[in-house]
Amino acid sequence: MDKHTCFHCGLDATASKITFDDKVFCCNGCKTVYEIFSANDLTCYYDLQQAPGATPKDIEGKYNFLENTKIIEQLLEFNDGSTQIVTLYIPHVHCSSCIWILENLNKLNPAISASIVNFGKKTVRVTFNAEMLSLKNLVVLLSSIGYEPFISLDDYSVGKKHIDRSLIYKLGVAGFAFGNVMFLSFPEYFQVGEFWLEQFKPFFRWLMFAFSLPVVFYSAQDYFVSAYKGLRSRLLNIDVPIALGIIVLFTRSTIEIIFDLGSGFFDSLTGLLFFLLLGKFFQQKTYAFLSFERDYKSYFPIGITKITSEGKEEAIQVYDIVKGDRLLIRNEELIPVDCILIKGRARIDYSFVTGESRTVSKQSGDKLFAGGKQLEGSIEVDVLKSVEQSYLTQLWSNDVFKKDKSLAFNNITNTISKNFTIGILLIAVVATTFWLVVDSSKAINVFTSVLIIACPCALALAAPFTFGNVLRILGNKKFYLKNASVIEQLAKIDTLIFDKTGTITAHKETTVNYDGLQLSEDETSLLKSTLRGSNHPLSRSLYALLDAHDIVTLDDFEEHLGKGIQANYKNNTIKVGSAAFVGHATDAATLNTAVHISANNQYKGKFTFYNAYRKGLSHLFNVLKKDYDLVILSGDNEGEKENLTKLLPTKTKLLFNQKPEDKLEYIKYHQSEGAHVLMIGDGLNDAGALAQSNVGIAISENVNVFSPACDAILDASKFNHLGDFINMSKWALKIIKWSFVLSFIYNSIGLYFAVTGQLSPVVAAILMPLSSISVVAFTTVATNIVGRKIPI
Amino acid sequence: MSVIYILLAVSVTVAIVFFIAFIVAVKRGQYDDSYTPSVRMLFEDELVKVKKPKKINTNQLKD
Known part of the structure; x- marks a missing residue:
């Protein structure tokens, strides 16, 4: 049979027969x-890109909270x-087909x-028109075509975000x-000395003066502010000589045109500021689809179903949950508060709270903890604590989340600038x-020229x-940095700390190892057939991992909840489950998850x-061990040791x-001993x-989904290139x-002209842009060469 | 020679007009998303193509 892929989403569709x-x-x-899509003449969707879709998920009841007017009010940008x-926010958007279909929603x-x-x-x-389509139905419509929006507690304050565009304005003005x-x-450059040029000289000069005013007083603002702040905290940062240069340039030029000296x-002056601001703009590479500031709010749902005392279901806002409320948690929903389980069977995945994989x-x-x-059907719970007081969310009250890391260290430019300014x-x-001694008329000229x-x-x-440029190169290689200062920090790293679950292990993937007596052909076939009938997660994964065998129809099949399964086929009996269930003495020594097997009341193995x-x-790890201290810090048990x-x-x-707080303290302790620590983790x-x-660094299988607040996000597929990325940052510093050496050479040439009063x-108009452009060209070429060295 | 004043006034005015156009464009958020419009631009043809059968459908409904 030929291999077929789904026309819509591209997954394997050989067996489906649909x-x-x-x-x-x-x-x-x-x-x-x-x-x-075909009923609405939207099949163009498939012409633009092959298999662009995503399988729509079952969403019944999931968006009931969008009926709550208070929540709707907060989500809407405009409402009359x-x-x-x-x-x-729709995480699945990934190609031009997505843009096309989402912009043609009016046809649906x-x-x-x-x-x-x-x-x-x-x-x-x-x-949209709210009288004809409610927000909930809009979201359901999007979900049904595979574009499920993600709405989290973070969206609760939507519409109040202010976009700062001042740098673009300043750059535009300059x-x-x-x-x-x-x-x-x-005209002045060529000094032609024609009659009419001479006549209009003052007018031209005053016009230039007028143009430079907004540049000095608006575009250059940040440099003055930063220089002032630096001086006040007794720090000679790079902005001090820049601000000084701008002031001197402006004052001297103004005096020159007032007294008709030149x-x-x-x-x-304007060129300098234009290039400086351009540099700033270039460094401000942001990844619009990534967020480096996420806290628990990005994971938590915005609304939850409350069961009122009359037994009715009602959607309420998460912040409105009070102690004593009865909540309904559906399959695949997140528990937002600490609570007690009242009704239903709970199977809870705490992996992003504790790191525990099971x-x-x-x-x-x-x-139950927030x-x-x-993972298994719906449950009812009684609330013990409100959202902010829950165990998990309390972690965010730690002082470490209030610090701004980039302020805490002195960057390379400022270190050099200190000596530079004094020099x-x-x-x-x-x-x-x-010059005061030799020719005092030139003294002021020389002083200003030097500055x-x-x-x-x-x-x-x-x-x-x-x-x-390095940010861009790394971004292309799927290593996304929050800002430029991370590169400098990365170059200084000497200790690497890894989380285990989800960081060095691949998510949701397990390998299985059998030890015990060899199973016969019949027994294996029986085992596979038995596992097929069970819905327990371990049975499912074991079933998927076993090789294909003939599936037989069982004579008898019985599942004992929380213990195991028993099945008969012909004269053979098989028991699959916990050690106690299959009649084997419990070995407490193993911490790993295991499934035990016995056939015809004889223990076989696990x-x-x-x-x-x-x-x-x-x-x-073998590459990294040469240069760095390596640590694995796991929230999981010792089973994998x-x-x-x-x-x-x-x-x-x-x-x-290691509990979340233990991990934090461990790093703090090592930092106090002078270590520069790189932490790589994935969960909350x-x-x-x-x-x-x-x-x-947060590692992520899918960078569009969630990662906790961090300095950088690394795509999981590039994990083995971590060493190369650190090397790249070291190259950047080199x-x-x-x-710097290059620019010092230019400065020395310029200084020669300045000191000799020429x-x-x-000369200034040629030298300043030339030095800037050659430095920019050099760094761009050099970083690209280094970037090509990384074999990705 | 006062024609130079007129010329300068015109050139500066034109420059300022473009500058204001730039500021307005930034303010309206035209530079916030620099990727999507480049893709959207290419959809024009397909849109025309799908509109035709759509009309027939609505007519059928009316009948």
Whole structure:
């Protein structure tokens, strides 16, 4: 039989046997979406990209909270009763087909008047008529075509976000003035001395003065503020010489045109600021679809179902949950508060709270913690604590989340700038004193010239352009950094700390190991057939892992809840389940999950489940061990200790049973001993450690989904290149140092003109842009060469 | 020679008009999303194509 892929989503559809319109689908969900699209003449969707869709999920009851007017009010951007506008985040948006279908929503439902996609942010802004279509139905419509919006507690304060565009305005003003001043100063460059040019000289100069005013007083604002702040905290940062240069340039030029001494340096002044701001803009690379500031709010649902005292279901806002409320938690829903289980069977996945990979079963009366995900049907719970007071959310009250990491360290530019500024001031003073003795008329000229030419334009540009380019290169290789200062921090790292579950192990993947007596052909076949009938997660994964065998129809099958399964076929009996169930003495020594087997009342052996580690883990650790201290800090039990010791270099430290606070304290302790710590984690349980470490990297199987607050997000597929990424950051620092050398050479040439009193506007106008452009060109070329070295 | 004043006034005015256009464009958020419009631009043809059968459908409904 040929291999078929689903026409809609591209998954394997060989076995499904679902065809419609001569097209194969993997499931009825995909077929339904195709039907919807073809009925509305939207099949263009499939012309733009092959298999662009996602399988729609079952969402019954999931969006009931969107009936609560208080929640609706908070989500809407605009509402006048009939027309409503909402912006929804849709993680599945990934190709041009997605944009096309989402912008043609009006064909699916006439109540929608407009929808605009922002591909970078993966959002769609929908304008719809609320009298014909409720917000809930809109969300259900989107979900049914495979574009399920993600609504979390974070969205609760939507519409109040302010976008800061001031840098673009400042850049625009500087560029505008730069261009015009350049035009106006052209006649002066050539000094043709024609009659009419001479006549209009003052007018031209005053016009240039007028153009430079907004540049100095608006565009340059940030440099003055930063220099003032630096001086007040007794720090000579890079902005001090820049601000000094700007002030001197402006004052000297103004005086020159007032007394008709020359044309001034307005061209250099505006050009300088234009390039500086351009550098700033370039460094501000942001990943619109990623967020580095997430806390528990991004994971938590915005609404939950409350069961009122009359037994009715009612959607309420999560913040409105009070102690004593009765809540209904549906399958796959997150538990938002600490509570007690009242009704139903709970199987809770705490993996992103504790890092524990195994799901836990709870009985009625057991306590459930916030952050767990219910995996088996619906449960009813009684609330013990409100959202903010729950166990998980309390982690965020730790002081470490209030600190701004980037302020805490001195970056490379500022370190160099300190010596640079002192040096320049010294040269200026010495040169001025010399000229005071030799020719006092030139003294002031020389003093200002030195400060103008030494204005560290190239120096200030080296770091932003290098970092900006490195951010882009790493982003292309799926390592997304929060900002440029992370690169510097990364270059200083000497200790690497890894979380276990989800970080060095692949999520949801296990390997299985059988030890015991060899099973016969018949027994294996019987085992597989038995497992087939069970819905227990362990049975499902074991069934998937076993090789294909003939499936037989069992004569008798019985599932004992929480214990195991018993089955008969012909004269053979098989028991699969816990050690006690199959009649084997419990071995308390193993902490790993295991499934025991006995056939015809004879104990056969057990299947032990192990975590599957990421590819290249061993190799990565062996490469890294040369330069760094390596630590594994796991919230899980010691079950994997033996396995890990075999896999990793001997000097790797292994620590288990670490609570989120323990991880944070461990890092704090090592930092107090002078270590520069890199923490790599994935779950909310690592959030504290990620915030405390010098560089916190969140690893993510799908970068569009969630990762805790961090400095960088690493795509899981690139995990084995971690060493290369750290090397890249070290190269970035080297490149910056080289470009400092380059800019010093330019400065020395300029200083020669300045000290000898020969600095004319033309020399300044040539030298300053030339040095800036060559430094920018150098860093760009150098970073690209280094970027190509990373074999990804 | 006062024609130069007129010329300068015109050139500066034109420059300022474009500058204001830029500021307005930024303010309206035209630079917030620099990717989607580049894709959207290419959809024009397909949109025209799908509109035709749509009309027939609505007519059928009316009948």
